Amino acid sequence: MSSVGKALELLMLFNDAQPEIGLSQICRLTGKDKATAYRYLQALENSGLVEQTPLTRSYRLGPAVLQLARIREMTVPRKSGAESTLRELADATGETAHVTVLSGTAVFALTSCESHRHSTRVIIDVQTFPLHATASGIAALSFGPEGLLDVAKDTLTVFTPNTATTMKSLRAAIDETRRSGFSRSNGGFESDTRSIAAPLFDQSGLFAGAVSVASVATRFTPESEKMIKTRLAAASRQISRNWGGTVPDELERAWQQSLTPPHELEAAP
Amino acid sequence: MSSVGKALELLMLFNDAQPEIGLSQICRLTGKDKATAYRYLQALENSGLVEQTPLTRSYRLGPAVLQLARIREMTVPRKSGAESTLRELADATGETAHVTVLSGTAVFALTSCESHRHSTRVIIDVQTFPLHATASGIAALSFGPEGLLDVAKDTLTVFTPNTATTMKSLRAAIDETRRSGFSRSNGGFESDTRSIAAPLFDQSGLFAGAVSVASVATRFTPESEKMIKTRLAAASRQISRNWGGTVPDELERAWQQSLTPPHELEAAP
DNA sequence: AAACAACGGTTCAATATATGAACCAGCCGA
DNA sequence: TCGGCTGGTTCATATATTGAACCGTTGTTT
Numbered sequence: 001m002s003s004v005g006k007a008l009e010l011l012m013l014f015n016d017a018q019p020e021i022g023l024s025q026i027c028r029l030t031g032k033d034k035a036t037a038y039r040y041l042q043a044l045e046n047s048g049l050v051e052q053t054p055l056t057r058s059y060r061l062g063p064a065v066l067q068l069a070r071i072r073e074m075t076v077p078r079k080s081g082a083e084s085t086l087r088e089l090a091d092a093t094g095e096t097a098h099v100t101v102l103s104g105t106a107v108f109a110l111t112s113c114e115s116h117r118h119s120t121r122v123i124i125d126v127q128t129f130p131l132h133a134t135a136s137g138i139a140a141l142s143f144g145p146e147g148l149l150d151v152a153k154d155t156l157t158v159f160t161p162n163t164a165t166t167m168k169s170l171r172a173a174i175d176e177t178r179r180s181g182f183s184r185s186n187g188g189f190e191s192d193t194r195s196i197a198a199p200l201f202d203q204s205g206l207f208a209g210a211v212s213v214a215s216v217a218t219r220f221t222p223e224s225e226k227m228i229k230t231r232l233a234a235a236s237r238q239i240s241r242n243w244g245g246t247v248p249d250e251l252e253r254a255w256q257q258s259l260t261p262p263h264e265l266e267a268a269p
Numbered sequence: 270m271s272s273v274g275k276a277l278e279l280l281m282l283f284n285d286a287q288p289e290i291g292l293s294q295i296c297r298l299t300g301k302d303k304a305t306a307y308r309y310l311q312a313l314e315n316s317g318l319v320e321q322t323p324l325t326r327s328y329r330l331g332p333a334v335l336q337l338a339r340i341r342e343m344t345v346p347r348k349s350g351a352e353s354t355l356r357e358l359a360d361a362t363g364e365t366a367h368v369t370v371l372s373g374t375a376v377f378a379l380t381s382c383e384s385h386r387h388s389t390r391v392i393i394d395v396q397t398f399p400l401h402a403t404a405s406g407i408a409a410l411s412f413g414p415e416g417l418l419d420v421a422k423d424t425l426t427v428f429t430p431n432t433a434t435t436m437k438s439l440r441a442a443i444d445e446t447r448r449s450g451f452s453r454s455n456g457g458f459e460s461d462t463r464s465i466a467a468p469l470f471d472q473s474g475l476f477a478g479a480v481s482v483a484s485v486a487t488r489f490t491p492e493s494e495k496m497i498k499t500r501l502a503a504a505s506r507q508i509s510r511n512w513g514g515t516v517p518d519e520l521e522r523a524w525q526q527s528l529t530p531p532h533e534l535e536a537a538p
Numbered sequence: 539a540a541a542c543a544a545c546g547g548t549t550c551a552a553t554a555t556a557t558g559a560a561c562c563a564g565c566c567g568a
Numbered sequence: 569t570c571g572g573c574t575g576g577t578t579c580a581t582a583t584a585t586t587g588a589a590c591c592g593t594t595g596t597t598t
Contacts, residue, residue, distance in 0.1 A: 003555075004312035005587065007273040011337065019344035023546055033587045038547065043273035047281065048397075049337075051372045054475060057546065061341035063370050063377045066348060067396050068280065068318075069338030072330040075288035079335055101332050103320040108332040127336050128317075206323065237423060272556065272584070290573055302558045307576065326575060 006032070007040040011049060016125055022058040078202075078209075079111050081242035086113040086211070089235045093213050093228050096122045099200070099239065100129050100136040101209035105151045107131060107140050110209065122193050122214035124201050130189060132156055132170055133163050135197035136210040138183035142174045143199040143207040143251075149174075162187040181254035182229055183210070187217060194220040196228055198236040198255075201245035208243060211235050229259060275301070276309040279468040280318060283330050283520055284395060291327040329512050347471075347478075348380050350511030353381040355480070358504045362482050362497050363392045368469070368508065369398050369405040370478035374420045376409050377399060379478065391483035399458060401439055402467035406454035408479040411443045412520075418443075431456040450523035451498055452479070456486060456489050463489040465497055467505040467524075470514035477512060480504050498528060 006008040013029055021029070026037050041059055044050040048064030073079060081113060082099045094117035099110045107129040114121050131137035131152035141148050149170075156165045163191040164170055185195040197212035213228045233255045237247050282290060282298055290298070295306050313319040317333030328474040342348060351368040359366040363386035368379045383390050400406035400421035410417050418439075425434040432433055433439055446452040452482050454464040466481035482497045502524045 002308060002312050003271075004273050004276040004309055005315055007276075008312060008316040008318065012333075014337070014340055014344075016340060016343060019340055024544075032544085035548075035587060036585080038272060040273055043271050043277060045373055046274055047277040048372050048375065048377055049277065049280075060344050061337055062372050063341070063347075064281075064372075064380060064396070065334060065337040065341045066379065067377070068330055068334040070284070071283055071285060071288055072332070072334045075283075075286060075329050078332075103317055103331050103333075104314055106317060107577085108317055108336070110332060110335065127333065186294075293573080303575085304558060304577075305556075308556080 003040075005028075006036075007043060010037065010040050011061075012127065013062065014050075015127075020053060020056070020058045020060040022056070026059070037108065066094065067141060078243055082211070082239045083111055083113075085235050085238045085242070086111060089113070089211070089213065089231055090119075092114040092231050093215075093224075094118060095213050095215045095219075095228070096124070097235075098136065098212045098214065099209060100140075100212070102121070102140050102144055102207060103150060107134070107137050107210070118216070118219070120216050122195075122216060124190060124214060130155070130157060130159070132165070133159050133185060133189040135185040135195035135212045136216075137181045138170075138173050138177055138185065139170060139197045139199045139210040139212075140207065141170070142183060144175035145207070149165045159189050160187055160191045162191070164188055179254065180258040181251050182232065182258065190214075191218045196231075198232040200236055200243065200250070202243040205245060208240075208245065211239055226259065229255075233259070272309075275299075275305075276312060279306065279309050280313065280330075281396070283319075284396075289322060289327045289329040291325070315342060323377070347512055351480070351508045352382075354504050354507045354511070355380060358382070358480070358482065358500055359384040360386075361500050362417070362484075362493075364482050364484045364488075364497070365385060365393070366504075367393065367405065367479070367481045367483065369409075370378070370469075371409050371413055371476060374417060376406050378481070385431055387485070387488070389485050391459065391464075391485060393459060393462075399424070399426060399428070401434070402428050402454060402458040404452045404454040404464035404481045404483075405479040407439075407442050407454065408466045408468045408481075409476065411446035411452060412476040414476070428458050429456055429460045431460070432440070433457055440508060448523065449527040450520050451501065451527065455497055459483075461486045465494065465501060467498075467501040468520070469505055469512065470516060471508045471512040474514060477509075477514065480508055495528065498524075502528070 009030060010026060013026060023038060027034050042049060048062045050059050051062035052059055078101060086097050086099055090113040094115045096112060096114045098112045100107045101110045105166035109127055109129065129136045131141055131148065141152060153167060158165055183197045187193055193214050194216045194217050195212050197210045199207050200209040200211055211232060213232060240247055278299060279295060282295060292307060296303050299306065310319060317331045319328050320331040347370060355366050355368055359382040363384045365383045367381045369376045370379045378396055378398065398405045400410055400417065410421055422436060427434055447450055452466045456462055462483050462495060463486050464481050464483045466479045468476050469478040469480055471477035480501060482501060509516055
């Protein structure tokens, strides 16, 4: 890996649980040498991406990331284009809702929204969603660019006893997703969590991300599933429109079929 | 410069005017080799800091910057702690107000707010404020850490015919700022612009940034200057409090003196 | 108070890594 | 068809990165 890549790994160490990190701690987390980590941090600090707290001398993200975020938002106002819909989705379903975006071959968390209805909620605090183990990731594999499955093949990490790690089961999940229009993860990433996702499309007409609802497993019933899927389809249409895209007709048909109960199918001509 | 630093320079190329840049354009802007720039962009893309638009193959800031910004805001909610005050300041003065933060030896723009009162406004679209040529920069030199003047000495860029570029004039400006508690720039960075700034302090008790009002020169009168200074002092107190700091007593005294008209001084014992 | 450990930061020889000229392939307009 | 532009790739050269050992400081333990 290039030294640039290694330096950028340091940036990704900062998260909600650990927003300020000392030099030694950074060395421990990355396995890097102290001098190397120090030089990286110097470079990052020179560009304002990190800064040192004057008192503790530990490092935290710097003000430049705010600048960059503002420009990113101006360039691709996807986050703002998804937030209101996501709020409605979380309120309507009573669960935690996520929007992810595909960038290159990785699925990034864009924004999330928790419902206040239940005291138990699903809280997922990651920046990249594994392709093979999350509903959003499987949506990307099912509706995204071709080469994505090869990328997933190389990183079939086991997260829980339920994680599907064979290519056969993964292909089956993709087939089912393409058929029904919804992808799912039954505790394959976080135990006791059931997620359903629908794909999102942008102005290029291609898969751009996914919207998902993560439900606590004990609350998950056939009734809630159908309600969630209905809301997800609506949310997908709305966010895709905000992003300049539309839901493909074939996906609309897939949704319609999988949301129509069998007895109504028989009644139809 | 380290390769990490050079890679991060690429990041800073993206701005409002040019949010998407092609590989060749990046090479032109930086003078770097095509292969080098390409490898840097690959590294930046792998971490999600930039992404490629699928259609034009040009590069833009990626979704990871949003993640980082969220964590930064959570860690140091300075921007949010300054925004409401800045809005009031802009409304009260009828001018454009800025808040800058000192990170290392650079003064970064944190947020700004325009007034809608006049059709002509000062719009400053930079990410770093020069130490020697802006009111915010001179505030940093006057109230910030010791070594800052040495940094400024090395980069006395000329921006307008009014830019003060001698160390003598710069020292005079610093002395006057320490005496009055307000720094100023009379068109030294942008022509026809008069700026006044007051320092900000955070939980460390040290200088943390500045709040400034940029006025169109033709509107600038002794009356408006006094009003602006009064508002600036109030804004500085409020933002410093939001950041966990307080305005030092000696600065309060300096403000009080420079806001008291001479005839009242004579009347006092 | 002395000893100790952990911290951030610095140095310098060894070497792994970045570099860029040249090259390829695809696209567009003339 | 040509020429110029684009994004992307290769490989010998040489430069920038690396990490063990070091220093000074801080705060804790004996």
